[in-house]
Every structure is written in structure tokens, then in C-alpha cells.
Amino acid sequence: MMKVCEQSEAEAALVQQWGWLLAGRQLLLETLPQELQVALKELGATGQQIQLVPGAFAQGSRWYCQRCGSRLRTDQRLPSGQLYCTACLALGRVCQNSQLVRFPSANHFSVQTPVLTWTGKLTPQQEKLTQSLLAGYQQGASVQLLWAVTGAGKTEITFKLITDYLARGLRVGFVSPRVDVCNEIYPRLQQAFARTAMGLHHGQAKPVPQAEQLVVATIHQLVRYYQAFDLLIVDEVDAFPYVGDPMLERVMRQAVQPTGQRLYLSATPPAAMRRAARRGQLPLHYLARRFHGRPLVQPRVVFGQVFQQDQWTGRLRRLLAPWLGRQRRILIFVPQAASLPRYLAALQRAFPSVQAQTVHAQDPLRLEKVADFRGGSGQVLLTTTILERGVTLPHVDVLVLAADHPNFNVASLVQIAGRVGRAPTNQGDQVVFYCQYESWAISQACHQIKQLNRRGGF
Incomplete structure (x- = not known):
């Protein structure tokens, strides 16, 4: 066992060597570089700055993950019999014999001025x-x-x-x-x-x-x-x-x-x-007011069926034809990822010349497809609610198909409607909720947008 003064010096050296990279981090010991693992094991769990803590802790007969605080399930064990955390498993497995390393947070970062390099102006x-x-x-x-x-x-x-x-x-x-x-x-x-x-x-x-x-x-x-x-x-x-x-x-x-x-x-x-x-x-x-001073675009509710066998109905084709004819860029939201191929095939049968593709949460090319569409590639992007927020595109129209589906709640419909009308110049962006009946979520979303516009002075 190292003497106290030697231990303090060794710990300080580790903080100086690795702190720039690991400050404020909580990481599994086994994921760190080998030389750091050896040094930390030698240091032990008594450091004043670096904490080496068990991956799990017990409260009575129950075990909890030290990293995320979730209770460990007794029916989830490794072949060795060790319990492990299923709640944060995607970020590395924490089990009863794991060790977590907590590095001290950085006390003070060096600052280069001016800190803010944004040249825009707030309203x-x-x-x-x-x-x-x-x-x-x-x-x-x-x-x-x-x-x-x-x-x-x-x-x-x-x-x-x-x-x-x-x-x-x-x-x-x-x-x-x-x-x-x-x-x-x-x-x-x-x-x-x-x-x-x-x-x-x-x-x-x-x-x-x-x-x-x-x-x-x-x-x-x-x-x-x-x-x-x-x-x-x-x-x-x-x-x-x-x-x-x-x-x-x-x-x-x-x-x-x-x-x-x-x-x-x-x-x-x-x-x-x-x-x-x-x-x-x-x-x-x-x-309650957008930065450019215009109101939120009020959704239009259109009633009708989407499919007649595997073809889009005439009503839906007549709705989309003017948008596509004006070379509008369109986001089409559908309720389930599994049905995206069917929607895409029907779109391509109805409008063979239109460039369109699909994207969903598990799509391996998800990031590339969204980046391409943001960059101007393609006219139509069919998607699930993964793009209900976080995507800012100038001058797009939005169509929500089967908007009465339970997967579309009030918040998601309000967020989806918020994809339109975001650019400083008004080019008549539209949003349509296409459905067989007006669900409670559709009604509340339309009402909420109307109320927000009233609060904003419109």
C-alpha cells in the first residue's frame, strides 16, 4: 500500500496527465487505457480527487447501479452469476464487480476572447x-x-x-x-x-x-x-x-x-x-412569437383515406399534385416505420418522376439522409416522428398521413406543424393533417396553435 504522501503525489500526477481528457467523466475502469488502469488500481479507492467506486451497491437485499441509479433485475445475470444493469447497458455493461472511475471536474478553463463570435442580433x-x-x-x-x-x-x-x-x-x-x-x-x-x-x-x-x-x-x-x-x-x-x-x-x-x-x-x-x-x-x-414576427402556420385538416388497395387515393394525389408541380420540398410524416416502404412505393407509382426517400430511427443511413435533404437533395422525404423536431428547413410543406393514428399525440402534431414557416421570408408554407376523422390530438393541436398565435398578438 502506498504511503499517504506518495499516494497524494501519484494522484496529482494522474490528474495532471489525464484530467484534460477525463475531467468530470464517470467511466468504466475497463474502458480506460491499460496504463491508466494499472495506476488507478495501485492508487486504490482512497483518492482525494479521483474516485474509484463499485459499479453497483446494495440497499438491503436490493442492488442498484452506481452509474445510473437503476435497480438491478434479479432475473438478469451473467454466466458467472453477477447481476448487471439493463437500463444503461447500451453505454457499456455495469455489473456487481465493475468499477467506475470518477475524475474531478475541471476547476477553470482558459478563456479566449471574445467568447461569443455570433454576429446576429436578438429581437x-x-x-x-x-x-x-x-x-x-x-x-x-x-x-x-x-x-x-x-x-x-x-x-x-x-x-x-x-x-x-x-x-x-x-x-x-x-x-x-x-x-x-x-x-x-x-x-x-x-x-x-x-x-x-x-x-x-x-x-x-x-x-x-x-x-x-x-x-x-x-x-x-x-x-x-x-x-x-x-x-x-x-x-x-x-x-x-x-x-x-x-x-x-x-x-x-x-x-x-x-x-x-x-x-x-x-x-x-x-x-x-x-x-x-x-x-x-x-x-x-x-x-409566443417567432423571431421573424409572423404567426405559426395553422394546420389544415383534410379528411380522406390514404390507400385504395396499394394505390394512393385520388383525393390524396390531388392534394399533393399542386405542391409537387410548384417544385415544393415536402416532408411527409407517417405513423409507423414498418409502413414506410408501402408509402414510398405508392408515392412513386403516383408520381414516378419525384425524387423521394425514407428515413426512420433505425435507418443506418439516417444521418446522411437527413443531411442530404437539409442540403437540398431530393424533393420528398418520408419519415416518422424522429423529425418532428430538431430539423430546420426553409420553405417546406408538411403532410401528416393518418394523422389520427395514436402515435401522433398533441405535442408531436404541434412540433410537426412547427417545421413550416420558419424562414424569414414568407413563401406560403403549408401543413396538412390528413385523416379519416378528427382525433382529440388533432383538435387539441390545432386549438393550441391558434391559442399560441393569439398570445403572440395575432
Whole structure:
């Protein structure tokens, strides 16, 4: 066993050597470089800065994952008999004999000025919200909610807040449940904070290791952080899979410093947050007007069947023909990924010359297809609700087929409708809910959009 002074010196040397890469991280010991594993095992579990903790802990007869806090299932065992965590399995297996390494958070990042390199200008309403958010955190608020309609410029509203933290050498995380949202946000933040070290982390990203002061990630990636962030911005807090998942809520809270602060962003915040805001338990900042000053596009409800055998009905073809004739770019949302090939085949039979493709959550070319469509490739993209948020495209029309399907809830329909009318210039973008009957979700979504426009002064 090393003497105390030798142990402290060895630990300090490890922090100096590896801290730039592992600051604020919570990682499985077995995933670290071999030389670091050896040094950490020699150091033992008594470090003052680096923590070496068991992968699981017991409370009575129950076992819990140290990384994500989930209870281990007794019917899930390795051949050795060890229990393991199924809740965070996708990010590496934690079992009873695993060890987690928690590196200390970076105390202070070096700052290159100017921190904010964005040259845009906020509207008066956006500027007012920015100042309110700053004041809230300066007065000690631990968490706040920004509720703003789709296309209001939520990301830009956060820029000055992020600047305030980065300029003080503090660390900021910007997370979302959706990969597509992260891919949309990351390049915008890169431009806005060009002198700040940044990283993009999700299951399909391969970041270059660096001392990242600004981290963009999916919420699942937060299981790999421990008390890392001074400010954590959580975008699309109502989106699957975050909403209603207690594991993701735990890892989100665990990833923030004890004195850290959080900001929730949403155009359709969940009911629990709205109730907390009404009770005065959650400071709420609201913006009901898009940055360009025009109202949200009101959806049009069209009744009819989609298929007649395997052909699109005449009503649906007559609806799409004028859009395609004007060379409009179209997003078509369908309720289930399994039916996408049928929808695509029917579209190509009805309009043989149209360039179209499909994309869904498990599509191996998902990122490339979305990037291509964003870049102007193809006229029609058929998709599921994975693109209900996180994709900003100028001048597109949106068609929701089988909009009365249970997979389309109120929030998803409002978000889907928010894909249109986002550009500064108005070119008559349209959104249509195509259905056999007007479901409660359709009715409420249309009503909510109308109410939002009234709040915005329209």
C-alpha cells in the first residue's frame, strides 16, 4: 500500500496527465487505457480527487447501479452469476464487480476572447428573455424553464447565458433526447463560440478527445459524466425518450455540479412542468412569437383515406399534385416505420418522376439522409416522428398521413406543424393533417396553435 504522501503525489500526477481528457467523466475502469488502469488500481479507492467506486451497491437485499441509479433485475445475470444493469447497458455493461472511475471536474478553463463570435442580433423580445434568464441565475435559481414556440429562436436566446458561464471559465452542457436535435444544434454553437473547445457526443458520433468546455450530447451520454457541468441546458424536455424516464432524470441531475444550474427548453413542455410553473415552483419564461414576427402556420385538416388497395387515393394525389408541380420540398410524416416502404412505393407509382426517400430511427443511413435533404437533395422525404423536431428547413410543406393514428399525440402534431414557416421570408408554407376523422390530438393541436398565435398578438 502506498504511503499517504506518495499516494497524494501519484494522484496529482494522474490528474495532471489525464484530467484534460477525463475531467468530470464517470467511466468504466475497463474502458480506460491499460496504463491508466494499472495506476488507478495501485492508487486504490482512497483518492482525494479521483474516485474509484463499485459499479453497483446494495440497499438491503436490493442492488442498484452506481452509474445510473437503476435497480438491478434479479432475473438478469451473467454466466458467472453477477447481476448487471439493463437500463444503461447500451453505454457499456455495469455489473456487481465493475468499477467506475470518477475524475474531478475541471476547476477553470482558459478563456479566449471574445467568447461569443455570433454576429446576429436578438429581437427585443428575445433580448428581454435573455436578461430575465441571466437575472434568475444571478439571484440563485437552480433551474428555469424557457417555453417558446417553434421557430422562436430558443437556441439564440441561450447564447448570452452560455457566454456568461464560458467567460468565467465554467463548463456548459447542451443536451437533448434526440440525435437529430444535437446534430442541428452543434454547428450553430460552433459558429457562435468558435474559440471554445467543443465536443459532440451521441451513439453515432466519434469526437476527437479534447478538453471540452462546451459539450453537446444526447441525454443518454450523461451517464458518462459526474458533477461535470456548471450549466446544463436540456432542449426538448418533452421528447421521447427523456420524458417519463426516471433513469434519464437521475443521470441529468447527477451530471450537474452540486452548485450547478439547469435550463429547460421546450415548445411543448410536459404537463408536470407547466403545473410546477403555475405553482411558482419553476421559474417560467415565455415567448409566443417567432423571431421573424409572423404567426405559426395553422394546420389544415383534410379528411380522406390514404390507400385504395396499394394505390394512393385520388383525393390524396390531388392534394399533393399542386405542391409537387410548384417544385415544393415536402416532408411527409407517417405513423409507423414498418409502413414506410408501402408509402414510398405508392408515392412513386403516383408520381414516378419525384425524387423521394425514407428515413426512420433505425435507418443506418439516417444521418446522411437527413443531411442530404437539409442540403437540398431530393424533393420528398418520408419519415416518422424522429423529425418532428430538431430539423430546420426553409420553405417546406408538411403532410401528416393518418394523422389520427395514436402515435401522433398533441405535442408531436404541434412540433410537426412547427417545421413550416420558419424562414424569414414568407413563401406560403403549408401543413396538412390528413385523416379519416378528427382525433382529440388533432383538435387539441390545432386549438393550441391558434391559442399560441393569439398570445403572440395575432
